[in-house]
Each structure stands twice: as structure tokens, then as C-alpha cells.
Amino acid sequence: MRTGSMKEVIDEKQKRAARYAKAMGHPVRMYILDLLSRQTCCYSGDLSNELPIAKSTLSQHLKELKTAGLIQGEIEAPRIKYCINEKNWAEAKQLFKSFFKL
Template identity: 45%
Template structure:
């Protein structure tokens, strides 16, 4: 199949999974780290930073944009990418909540 049964799960579960999936590739982690680290965030700078071709980087950017973690503003011929504060915070809380919900140590295993 290769098709996730999205409709069988809750919105929370799907949202959480979508954020996690978007961060589930080293290149996308690297992109996000770079965007956090640098002031400028031109697409070209990201391409230079990563050991991947321009088209591949563009695809990774597209996936991060899809879940909203980053956004891109067109500036002349180039594009300025950066973290989307609002979504970033939402993702942060969603993931933090998941991890926080496990307080007490397991009573088995």
C-alpha cells in the first residue's frame, strides 16, 4: 500500500506525527538549525550549507513549509526563509506535551 491510514487517527495524533515527520530527516534538521543560527536566511545560503543539490534542498524546504514550521518571503529573485514563530511554538508544545505526559516510571519491563 504505502498509504497511511490518516482518517483512523485523531487530529492531535496526525498533527503530532506530521511535525515529527517533517523533522525526521537530517537535512531538514540541518536546515532548521541553520535558520535558527543565522540572521540571513536566503535559500541560496541554505543550499551552500548543505551537501545536497539545489533541487533536493528546495524539496526539503517545501516539506518544512507544508507543515508550516518555516515560511518564505520572496525578495527580488531570491527567497528569504525563516522559522514561523506561531507554528514553531505549536509544534514545540505538542511535542513537549507528549513527552511530559509520561511522568511516572513504567511499572513493568
């Protein structure tokens, strides 16, 4: 017989790793992360030129990555500059590395 609740079983690291994994769970988002991890920053317009998807769809993918904390956006009117959130990117890599060593 089990005792306790999910809150007692799931720790903060697992929650953060799951959030990062969810945000990374689409090939377009993986492409964006790969691209941004290899360069300093990228403007949303440049990403629109790279990817054959509607701007609204790209915007949704960027929003998901930003909400998860994997990227950050900075408005430089009329464009938005996106970069990897270095702190959270390092944390995500460490969390996944630890997980896969199990």
C-alpha cells in the first residue's frame, strides 16, 4: 500500500526537467534551440526566413521555449532578438545528463 501524495514523490528537479522536455518536444523547437545554441542571437525575422512555417506558428514555438525559460527575447523595434537563456540551458543539460546516468 502506497502512502503520500504526488507532491511528496516528485521533486523540483524533476518538474524543471519535465518542463524543459515538454518545450523541446517538437522538431521545430529543437531546430530553433540548435540554431540559437550555435550563435549569439537571432532575430525573429531571420528565423522566419529559415523555417517554412507561418509567422504565427513560429511565434507559438518561440513562446513555448520562452515560457520554459530556454530562450529569452529582447525587443529591438520593430524586431525581436532571441537568444539562448544560458543559465537555464546549462541547467537543462545538467538535469538531462543526470537523468540519463540513472
